[in-house]
Amino acid sequence: MVRPLKVAVQMDPIESIDINADSTFALMLEAQARGHTLWHYEVRHMALKEGVARLDGGRRQDRLFARARGVAVERKLGAHYRFGPLETLDLGGMDVVLMRQDPPFDMAYITATHMLEHIQPGTLVVNDPAAVRNAPEKILVTHFPDLMPPTLISWDLEAIRAFRLEYKDIIVKPLFGNGGAGVFRIKPDDENLGALLEMHFARSREPLMFQRYEPAVRVGDKRIILVDGEPMGAVNRVPAHGEARSNMHVGGRPEKSPLTARDREICAAISQTLRDQGMIFVGIDVIGDYLTEINVTSPTGLQEIARFDGVHIEKSIWDRIEEKIGA
Secondary structure, eight states: OOOOOEEEEEOOOOOGGTTTHHHHHHHHHHHHHOEEEEEEOOOGGGGEEETTOOOOOOTEEEEEEEEEEEEOOOOOOTTOEEEEEEEEEEGGGGSSSEEOOOOOOOOOHHHHHHGGGGGGTTSSSEEEEHHHHHHHHHGGGGGGGGOOOOOEEEEEEEHHHHHHHHHHSEEEETTTTTTTTOOOEEOOOOOOOOHHHHHHHHHHHHHHHEEEEEEEGGEEEEEEEEETTTEEEEEEOOOOTTTTOOOOOGGGGEOOOOHHHHHHHHHHHHHHHHTTTOOOOEEEEEETEEEEEEEEESSSOHHHHHHHHHHHHHHHHHOOOHHHHTO
């Protein structure tokens, strides 16, 4: 018999989510169905208070708090959550913290990962905050160059021009964005690359990612969900007409998609790294034969896969969490 767990969910405002698409909502529904108790808070309501007298194993520990509310969830449009009273929640007293706020992966996001490290290992943070900090999705993938399309990450204009000259048709991505925001396709005859670089580097000190455009994206950009390194299901995302991006946030059409032999080969190549780094819930992106991203910050796709395949991956995620905790 699994004991009830205390679960704090660090996420964006719950009132604004799409309950028919949001993966965090699916995770919360499953946790609640298992008898676990849920709290909701936003990153901006966290506080790390040092030097508070708390003994744990004879050691004084810091304490990480959040202004949070107990929450009950229901798949009911317009009434999908009920909050309890506002309280100061000791996150170190939780069994699980789900780190589920969306990027951008900026200094605020990075700071939150540092703060969450203070409650480990007593509290299981999903995904491991230190590993998330060290592996933003467009960086972790570069450790598997044999699986990727040709890729460049750089500030250097000469290196960028040389990459474009070599591959002609390229994709330009902000390194720490999400949801397809700021992603451009630069075709061979496009004269706007220079202006795009000027605009970006005038506003940001971050490098950009450049990848060879893969025509296979016209038939879809596959999102594969892995649980503790094991592939559990996939959904294909087909770009809208006239759109280079396949993200569902920008009109990509989800389709049923079985896992191919190549998909499984890619998953096998990265699975041990994900397990070693405490990445319980991961979503990877595959275009044709190529791995393009490993999403570890706030992966999505659970509800789409459930609708197409009847596979509720949130159950596997909670099975693995409970196993790790020994609940």
